[in-house]
Every structure is written in structure tokens, then in C-alpha cells.
Amino acid sequence: MLTRATLTNDGRTIELGWEDGTRCRFHAIWLRDNALDDKTRSAGNGQRLITILDIPAETHIGATSMKGDALEVTFVPEGKTVSFPVQWLRANAYDRDEPRQPGWTGDVIQRWTKATMQNSVPRASYAAAFHGRGILREWLSAVRTYGFAVMDGLPAESGALCKVADLFGYIRETNYGRWFEVRAEVNPNNLAYTNLGLQAHTDNPYRDPVPTLQILACIENTVEGGESSVVDGFAVAAALQGENPDGFRLLSSNPARFEYAGSSGVRLQSKRPMIELGPDGELICIRFNNRSLAPTVDVPFAEMDGYYAAYRRFAELIEDPAFEVTFKLEAGQSFIVDNTRVMHARKAFSGIGKRWLQGCYADKDGLLSTLAAIEHDFREAAE
Known part of the structure; x- marks a missing residue:
């Protein structure tokens, strides 16, 4: 469960916290670019309908609210509100503390002898x-x-x-x-x-x-x-x-x-x-x-x-x-x-x-x- 959502850096970033103690941060521009609404992505194939140039460079988050299993985010200056499933946010988190060493492989790969x-x-x-x-x-x-x-x-x-x-x-x-x-x-x-x-x-x-x-x-x-x-x-x-x-x-x-x-x-x-x-x-x-x-x-x-x-x-x-x-x-x-x-x-x-x-x-x-x-x-x- 998502327990908190705190705006930081004048709304240009947001910090999320889960009840298991996990926390991660997202940039407003990243969230806007990856919005899941049907004006941003095709409902049929998931491809983007906009380019990075369609997103205002000064994009930041004006307000957030938690509704069930989703986080609603309102982007300024567009005034656009987008809902992000909490599971999707957790699965796509990029705020990692530990650096990866050269030669790493994903969890799905199992090396063998x-x-x-x-x-x-x-x-x-x-x-x-x-x-x-x-x-x-x-x-x-x-x-x-x-x-x-x-x-x-x-x-x-x-x-x-x-x-x-x-x-x-x-x-x-x-x-x-x-x-x-x-x-x-x-x-x-x-x-x-x-x-x-x-x-x-x-x-x-x-x-x-x-x-x-x-x-x-x-x-x-x-x-x-x-x-x-x-x-x-x-x-x-x-x-x-x-x-x-x-x-x-x-x-x-x-x-x-x-x-x-x-x-x-x-x-x-x-x-x-x-x-x-x-x-x-x-x-x-x-x-x-x-x-x-x-x-x-x-x-x-x-x-x-x-x-x-x-x-x-x-x-x-x-x-x-x-x-x-x-x-x-x-x-x-x-x-x-x-x-x-x-x-x-x-x-x-x-x-x-x-x-x-x-x-x-x-x-x-x-x-x-x-x-x-x-x-x-x-x-x-x-x-």
C-alpha cells in the first residue's frame, strides 16, 4: 500500500512511500511523459500519441491525491490530471540506491554449469x-x-x-x-x-x-x-x-x-x-x-x-x-x-x-x- 506522496523541489519531483518502508522518487517530467491516459497513449497498442516537444518544459506537479490503488497527479501548467496505478509506479521505479556492477544480468537470467x-x-x-x-x-x-x-x-x-x-x-x-x-x-x-x-x-x-x-x-x-x-x-x-x-x-x-x-x-x-x-x-x-x-x-x-x-x-x-x-x-x-x-x-x-x-x-x-x-x-x- 502507498502511504504517502510528498511534493519536493517545487513540484518538479515527488517522493512516494510504501507501508513496507520502501521509498522512491519520480520526476514530474518523467511521470508526464509516461502518463497512461488515452490522450497520451493509444488504448489499442500502448504507443505514445505525443512527443516530448508537446510537453511543456516547465512541467511540474500541482497536486496529488490517493484514490484506492491509484495515485492521481495534476500537472501544471497543462492542468491535466492523470491516474497512476500504485503497482505500476512500484514496478517502474528508477530511484535505486545501489549501483550495479559491470556484468550484471536481470533476475530472469540464471547462469549454469x-x-x-x-x-x-x-x-x-x-x-x-x-x-x-x-x-x-x-x-x-x-x-x-x-x-x-x-x-x-x-x-x-x-x-x-x-x-x-x-x-x-x-x-x-x-x-x-x-x-x-x-x-x-x-x-x-x-x-x-x-x-x-x-x-x-x-x-x-x-x-x-x-x-x-x-x-x-x-x-x-x-x-x-x-x-x-x-x-x-x-x-x-x-x-x-x-x-x-x-x-x-x-x-x-x-x-x-x-x-x-x-x-x-x-x-x-x-x-x-x-x-x-x-x-x-x-x-x-x-x-x-x-x-x-x-x-x-x-x-x-x-x-x-x-x-x-x-x-x-x-x-x-x-x-x-x-x-x-x-x-x-x-x-x-x-x-x-x-x-x-x-x-x-x-x-x-x-x-x-x-x-x-x-x-x-x-x-x-x-x-x-x-x-x-x-x-x-x-x-x-x-x-
């Missing part, structure tokens, strides 16, 4: 996810929380991986096509198409933006070896930061360069850090792919030794079995990874038998949008 994940890999059957929104919600939520999940029960046929993408969004087509084959080839244009083992990596760091989701589906797998594995890049980055804060700083504040020129008419290049932080220090992306790393030319000479030491240690941690979760895909199984967070790898396999996987890319915003819509519907049904 082999010890915490090997025996609890998130999975669902395709039929159950297709027919049950509750199952689909759990599976999509696992991808959001852990950065990967397995799906069983797909048809063991070419193109079946598209069914996974169709559950939440759309395939992102690239120069590799709508989807691509992952099996041994003669004179391949990518090492993924051989029977060699692959170091844990994120895909396509030479793109800007990178594909944010990758789906790999198994059509046939009768070889010895060839197990898939995943590594939580966020957990590895946290480990590096814990033992070598300066190394973490070097990998997150200096860009690496990536490039690909393996196909005729294709020359892809990007310049982004291996560990990417947002402006507020949030850990938002891992890019790690030794095969695609171009010469690093953006690190100052005085810091290059330290940068390479951090890069080496980051690679050692990624290779540490303590961070690796391993599973073998059988025909009709697939897995999805958040390509901005989770690295995937493959063990070497023999030339006896066949291993045929197909891969494609999709966008995380579609997955998160579908998940948010399902969660919204479930909340409304519960109310």
Missing part, C-alpha cells in the same frame, strides 16, 4: 508444445532463462527444424540459405561441414547484428561420437571477472574484429567486443569464434599483452569441462541456443555411419514476444 544443468536439461516434445500453450510457455521460458533447450519428437526429415521456429517466430535467412546442412562434405566451405570436432563458439560473429537464435535439428545420427555440447557464456564471463577483473574489462571495453569470406560474393565483417556490456553495465552478448577472428587492431599497444592473456584465459574457461553440458541428438531431436549467450560445440565423430543435422537462425525478439503474449494471457485468465 555442468554441475547444475547436466541432469536437468530443459526439454519438451514438439507435439506437446504445439498443442499446449502451457508447455510452450515453459519451453520458451527455459530458453529465456538458461539460453538453450532441447525439443523431441520432430519428424526426421529435411526442413523439420522450421516447425520449431514456427512455434514462436520466423526464420532469419542468410547467405547459407533458409537452413543449412551440417554433415561431412568434400571440400567444405565451412569447418562445420566436416567430421572434425568444433570448439565451443557462437555462430556468425561477423554479422552485425548476429543471429540471436540458432536451431539445430537431427535427421540421422548413427556415427560414433559427434555429441553436442553447450556452454553458458554468461557463467564463463562471470568466472573470468571473478578471478581477473582487469581481463574482463579488457575483453568488454575493446572491440574484436570478425570476418567471413568463404563463399563467392560474400565478405562479412563486424567490430564488436567478445564480452559486450550495455551502457549501464548489463552483460548482453558473448561473441567467441576462433575460426572467424580477424586481426585485433583496436586494442592500445600498452594493453595488447593483457588483452591476449585475458583472451587465452577466457578460452581456457570455455574449454573447462566444469562448464560443459553434453548430449547426443538422435533422429527427430533438436536444440535451440541463444546465440548471444550460449556457445555450442561438437565432438569429433568417425567416418562410419551417417550424421546429418540441419541448422537455421531465428530472432530472439520473436521468441520473447511470443512468450510475453502467452504469459499475459495466463495472467489475465488467472485474475
Whole structure:
């Protein structure tokens, strides 16, 4: 319950207090810009109907009153009164005392290692996810929380991986096509198409933006070896930061360069850090792919030794079995990874038998949008 609302700074700010002792302050201009009335926001889609220039620069609060579970605020000089639900104010509070340390992640993200994940890999059957929104919600939520999940029960046929993408969004087509084959080839244009083992990596760091989701589906797998594995890049980055804060700083504040020129008419290049932080220090992306790393030319000479030491240690941690979760895909199984967070790898396999996987890319915003819509519907049904 909201217990008090006190105007400060001549009405340009307001301080709110709750009965549990929590307090937070809001600026009048912020409240006016985020007003929820139908003259400020569209009732249909929630988008703003005004611009910042439509709000008087001298906006302040002239009066407030508490009515039930809402706070009514009158803005001057407009003379406009807007009602703000108390729960909305609490959920959108930005007046925080504690500073966030670089490398933080939101509460919904759970970092993991082999010890915490090997025996609890998130999975669902395709039929159950297709027919049950509750199952689909759990599976999509696992991808959001852990950065990967397995799906069983797909048809063991070419193109079946598209069914996974169709559950939440759309395939992102690239120069590799709508989807691509992952099996041994003669004179391949990518090492993924051989029977060699692959170091844990994120895909396509030479793109800007990178594909944010990758789906790999198994059509046939009768070889010895060839197990898939995943590594939580966020957990590895946290480990590096814990033992070598300066190394973490070097990998997150200096860009690496990536490039690909393996196909005729294709020359892809990007310049982004291996560990990417947002402006507020949030850990938002891992890019790690030794095969695609171009010469690093953006690190100052005085810091290059330290940068390479951090890069080496980051690679050692990624290779540490303590961070690796391993599973073998059988025909009709697939897995999805958040390509901005989770690295995937493959063990070497023999030339006896066949291993045929197909891969494609999709966008995380579609997955998160579908998940948010399902969660919204479930909340409304519960109310």
C-alpha cells in the first residue's frame, strides 16, 4: 500500500512511500511523459500519441491525491490530471540506491554449469508444445532463462527444424540459405561441414547484428561420437571477472574484429567486443569464434599483452569441462541456443555411419514476444 506522496523541489519531483518502508522518487517530467491516459497513449497498442516537444518544459506537479490503488497527479501548467496505478509506479521505479556492477544480468537470467544443468536439461516434445500453450510457455521460458533447450519428437526429415521456429517466430535467412546442412562434405566451405570436432563458439560473429537464435535439428545420427555440447557464456564471463577483473574489462571495453569470406560474393565483417556490456553495465552478448577472428587492431599497444592473456584465459574457461553440458541428438531431436549467450560445440565423430543435422537462425525478439503474449494471457485468465 502507498502511504504517502510528498511534493519536493517545487513540484518538479515527488517522493512516494510504501507501508513496507520502501521509498522512491519520480520526476514530474518523467511521470508526464509516461502518463497512461488515452490522450497520451493509444488504448489499442500502448504507443505514445505525443512527443516530448508537446510537453511543456516547465512541467511540474500541482497536486496529488490517493484514490484506492491509484495515485492521481495534476500537472501544471497543462492542468491535466492523470491516474497512476500504485503497482505500476512500484514496478517502474528508477530511484535505486545501489549501483550495479559491470556484468550484471536481470533476475530472469540464471547462469549454469555442468554441475547444475547436466541432469536437468530443459526439454519438451514438439507435439506437446504445439498443442499446449502451457508447455510452450515453459519451453520458451527455459530458453529465456538458461539460453538453450532441447525439443523431441520432430519428424526426421529435411526442413523439420522450421516447425520449431514456427512455434514462436520466423526464420532469419542468410547467405547459407533458409537452413543449412551440417554433415561431412568434400571440400567444405565451412569447418562445420566436416567430421572434425568444433570448439565451443557462437555462430556468425561477423554479422552485425548476429543471429540471436540458432536451431539445430537431427535427421540421422548413427556415427560414433559427434555429441553436442553447450556452454553458458554468461557463467564463463562471470568466472573470468571473478578471478581477473582487469581481463574482463579488457575483453568488454575493446572491440574484436570478425570476418567471413568463404563463399563467392560474400565478405562479412563486424567490430564488436567478445564480452559486450550495455551502457549501464548489463552483460548482453558473448561473441567467441576462433575460426572467424580477424586481426585485433583496436586494442592500445600498452594493453595488447593483457588483452591476449585475458583472451587465452577466457578460452581456457570455455574449454573447462566444469562448464560443459553434453548430449547426443538422435533422429527427430533438436536444440535451440541463444546465440548471444550460449556457445555450442561438437565432438569429433568417425567416418562410419551417417550424421546429418540441419541448422537455421531465428530472432530472439520473436521468441520473447511470443512468450510475453502467452504469459499475459495466463495472467489475465488467472485474475
